Each structure stands twice: as C-alpha cells, then as structure tokens.
Amino acid sequence: MLNKYAFIDRDGVLIFEPEDTKQIDSLNKLKILDGVIPVLKQLIVDDYKLIMVSNQDGLGTTSFPRTNFDIVQDKLLDNLKKKGIKFYRIFICPHLPSNNCSCRKPETGLIKEFLLVKPMDKARSFMIGDRDSDKQFAKNLGIKFYQTNTNSSFPRLAELERNTNETKIFTQLNLDGIGNYNIDTGIKFFDHMLEQIAKNSLIDIDIKCTGDLSVDEHHTVEDVGLALGATINKALTNKKGINRYGFLLPMDEALAEVAIDLSGRPFLVWNAKFKREKIGDIPTELFEDFFRALSNNLQANIHINIRYGRNEHHMAEAIFKAIGRTLRQAIENDPRQKNLITSTKGIL
Ligand SMILES: [Mg+2]
Numbered sequence: 612m613l614n615k616y617a618f619i620d621r622d623g624v625l626i627f628e629p630e631d632t633k634q635i636d637s638l639n640k641l642k643i644l645d646g647v648i649p650v651l652k653q654l655i656v657d658d659y660k661l662i663m664v665s666n667q668d669g670l671g672t673t674s675f676p677r678t679n680f681d682i683v684q685d686k687l688l689d690n691l692k693k694k695g696i697k698f699y700r701i702f703i704c705p706h707l708p709s710n711n712c713s714c715r716k717p718e719t720g721l722i723k724e725f726l727l728v729k730p731m732d733k734a735r736s737f738m739i740g741d742r743d744s745d746k747q748f749a750k751n752l753g754i755k756f757y758q759t760n761t762n763s764s765f766p767r768l769a770e771l772e773r774n775t776n777e778t779k780i781f782t783q784l785n786l787d788g789i790g791n792y793n794i795d796t797g798i799k800f801f802d803h804m805l806e807q808i809a810k811n812s813l814i815d816i817d818i819k820c821t822g823d824l825s826v827d828e829h830h831t832v833e834d835v836g837l838a839l840g841a842t843i844n845k846a847l848t849n850k851k852g853i854n855r856y857g858f859l860l861p862m863d864e865a866l867a868e869v870a871i872d873l874s875g876r877p878f879l880v881w882n883a884k885f886k887r888e889k890i891g892d893i894p895t896e897l898f899e900d901f902f903r904a905l906s907n908n909l910q911a912n913i914h915i916n917i918r919y920g921r922n923e924h925h926m927a928e929a930i931f932k933a934i935g936r937t938l939r940q941a942i943e944n945d946p947r948q949k950n951l952i953t954s955t956k957g958i959l
C-alpha cells in the first residue's frame with residue numbers, strides 16, 4: 612500500500628518567519644499562519660501523512676542554540692496536537708549551505724531511507740513551500756509542488772476520490788494556485804475545456820478520470836462535473852472571507868455571459884444553443900450536463916448565456932474561460948472581510 616504524503620515546509624508556510632533574521636528562536640515569535648489548522652485537519656481526514664521538512668541554518672551552534680529552537684518547536688507541535696493535528700515525521704537539516712550536506716533542501720538525503728521503507732503514492736503526494744529550494748525538492752522527489760507566498764495564509768487544498776461502476780475519478784486542487792493543471796478524462800476536447808477553467812481561475816487542478824467511454828461520454832462528463840464541484844466546495848470550507856460573487860461578459864466574436872454566486876443553493880440557468888452535434892470528441896449536449904453537475908455539488912447558482920457567436924469551438928471555450936474567471940473572483944479572499952461571511956444569514 613502506497614502512502615499519501617503532504618510534505619510541508621515550516622518557516623513562512625506553517626508559521627510566521629521574521630523578515631530580518633529568518634530565525635524563530637523564542638516563544639514570542641511563534642505565530643501559526645491563517646488557514647493552517649483547517650487544511651491540515653482535512654488532510655488527516657483524507658488519510659494524508661503530514662511530513663515537516665525544514666532547513667534550520669546552523670542549528671545547534673552558538674548562532675542558533677538547540678534549546679532556542681526546541682522551545683518553539685515543542686510549543687508549535689503542542690498547539691497543533693490540541694487541534695488534533697499530528698505530524699507523522701519531522702525532518703530538520705541543521706547545516707549551513709556552505710556545509711554542502713546531502714540533507715539540506717532541495718537535496719532529499721533526509722528522507723531517502725524513509726521513503727524506501729514507506730513508499731509514496733507519487734500521483735497524490737505533494738510538497739507545500741515558499742522557496743525555490745522547496746520547489747526543487749518536490750521536483751527531485753517527482754511530486755507536485757504547491758507554492759505559497761512567505762507568511763501568507765495557507766493554501767486552500769482539497770482532494771476527492773469518487774468511484775462508481777461507471778467512472779473512477781481522482782481530483783486534487785489548490786484554490787490559491789497559479790493555474791497549473793494535470794487533466795486526463797479520456798475526452799480530449801473536454802480536457803482542453805477544463806484546462807481553461809484552471810488557467811482562468813488560477814486554481815491548480817488535477818483530474819484523473821477513467822470512465823466507461825465505450826458506452827458513452829455522458830457518465831464521464833457529468834461525474835467530472837460532480838467531482839470538481841464537490842472538491843472546490845470542500846476546499847472553500849466555511850467560505851469565510853471570500854467574495855462570493857463573480858460575473859463576466861466578452862470573448863472574441865462569441866459573447867458568453869457567466870455569473871456565479873457561491874450561495875450554497877444549486878441552480879443552473881443555461882441559455883447556450885449549439886448546432887453541431889459534436890465538437891472534437893465531445894457531444895455538445897453534455898456541456899449543459901457538466902455545468903448542472905458542477906452547480907449541484909459546488910452548491911452554486913450559475914447563469915450561462917451565449918448571446919451570439921459563429922465558431923462553436925470559440926463559443927464553448929468562451930463559456931469555460933468565463934466560468935474560470937468568475938470562479939476566480941468568487942473564491943478570492945477579500946482582505947477587508949477577512950473573517951466575515953458575505954451574507955446577513957451568517958452562513959453560506
Ligand atoms: Mg520557508
């Protein structure tokens with residue numbers, strides 16, 4: 612059985628990293644960053660093993676005595692434990708760059724042996740970090756990298772496995788991504804459209820679907836819509852701080868109007884007529900099924916209108932690009948309402 616690992620950098624990602632010394636060596640400097648707790652909790656529920664990997668320059672020398680590190684690290688682990696979060700393994704490189712050790716990120720010497728004993732599921736494992744050394748570390752391990760900005764809130768990640776007799780789907784995404792994607796549904800034109808959602812929403816999206824395409828494309832398209840909607844909804848958690856609404860209009864000679872409200876109430880309005888039976892390898896009637904499935908599991912109100920257009924490839928693409936853009940607006944955190952919910956009801 613392969614393990615799912617979430618490798619996580621510590622300083623600037625889990626906890627605040629002082630801009631001057633970069634060293635967290637006393638309790639008053641310890642601050643867990645926003646969003647860390649809910650995401651780590653969910654990862655544990657989803658069977659991820661949390662692995663902390665950190666470079667601590669000169670740890671154990673007079674410039675950074677061990678006790679100063681330990682007092683902070685112990686308190687951090689204790690605070691996390693109180694929230695039900697336990698790291699499965701913690702790997703610390705205490706060296707300086709000039710030591711040329713094999714355990715300082717991006718080198719993987721610290722965890723090589725561990726991975727031999729407890730091998731990982733590379734498709735599902737990932738690294739979260741704020742530096743190029745973290746990115747290169749992920750590359751050296753052959754896994755995905757989720758980039759954060761130093762001392763920003765923790766990336767809103769979620770994954771989902773959805774298996775039926777008709778389709779087997781794995782999705783993983785990062786709402787606070789840069790629009791990276793790795794999408795394979797077995798329907799080429801559909802992949803091309805889903806990539807538009809990733810690019811335009813800046814959500815990093817992984818989708819792997821193995822569906823019963825020998826029967827028809829319908830199950831695959833609809834189930835991917837259900838899975839994608841559910842995963843985005845899961846990553847939004849309590850929807851605190853989000854804009855909630857998004858809307859958009861133009862695109863080449865085709866005009867697509869898309870509006871979205873992450874209201875918690877699914878409803879799709881679909882006014883888009885296609886004359887062609889198929890575009891590429893996807894039946895055009897399935898676009899509506901996809902958006903209805905997405906709306907249902909994202910629990911969102913989505914309005915889609917194609918006002919006019921000539922080229923149906925463009926019309927389809929306009930819709931998917933626009934949904935990406937509207938999603939980007941709606942999921943974005945508004946700094947002015949950090950811990951507030953955009954509703955007089957108090958929930959979404
Ligand atoms: Mg860091």
Ligand SMILES: [Zn+2]
Nearest residue numbers: 704712714715
């Ligand atoms: Zn080292």
